[in-house]
Amino acid sequence: MSFLYIKALHIIFVVTWFAGLFYIVRLFIYFAEAEEKPEPERSILQNQFRIMQKRLWFGITWPSAVLTLIFGITMWHLYGGGFPGWLVWKLAFVVCLYVYHFLCHSIFKQQQKGIIRYSSTQLRIWNEVATVFLIAIVFLVVLKNALSMVWGIVGLLLFSAMLMLAIRIYKRTREAKASR
Numbered sequence: 001m002s003f004l005y006i007k008a009l010h011i012i013f014v015v016t017w018f019a020g021l022f023y024i025v026r027l028f029i030y031f032a033e034a035e036e037k038p039e040p041e042r043s044i045l046q047n048q049f050r051i052m053q054k055r056l057w058f059g060i061t062w063p064s065a066v067l068t069l070i071f072g073i074t075m076w077h078l079y080g081g082g083f084p085g086w087l088v089w090k091l092a093f094v095v096c097l098y099v100y101h102f103l104c105h106s107i108f109k110q111q112q113k114g115i116i117r118y119s120s121t122q123l124r125i126w127n128e129v130a131t132v133f134l135i136a137i138v139f140l141v142v143l144k145n146a147l148s149m150v151w152g153i154v155g156l157l158l159f160s161a162m163l164m165l166a167i168r169i170y171k172r173t174r175e176a177k178a179s180r
Helices: 002-034 041-079 085-112 120-146 149-178
Strands: none
Touching (some): 002 041, 002 085, 041 085, 085 120
């Protein structure tokens, strides 16, 4: 029975971790876009976004990432400690997700100092990376051995291409409305 409680907690913190990852990048985007505003609007917005970023990052996202790891390792231990093929692939994606998390932390620290290294368009694309990881991990966990890795990778690539196309269309639509 304790396995199911640990699994439930693991899933809860995975969800809150992803929510934090999705929202922090949106805040990065808003912070970058505020740079184009005139003063004092720019300072007011960026100061507010710094506060929101800090509360989200240290109050939700980091704790969720740590608890996801703790409950995941605990669940793996209670499961018996084996490494079925699907789990190896899932863990590879999870390692990549933690790398993504640390890269977001780097952007967070830059923006806390007022440094903007990426445009809002670049950050919008960056925001979709977490979506790709989410889809890959969920499909691996749910389908396990039923998932053909070749079809899974092809599907991820197609999904990524569709996301990039959607971002470009969105950008053009925004630019067209702004020029009116």
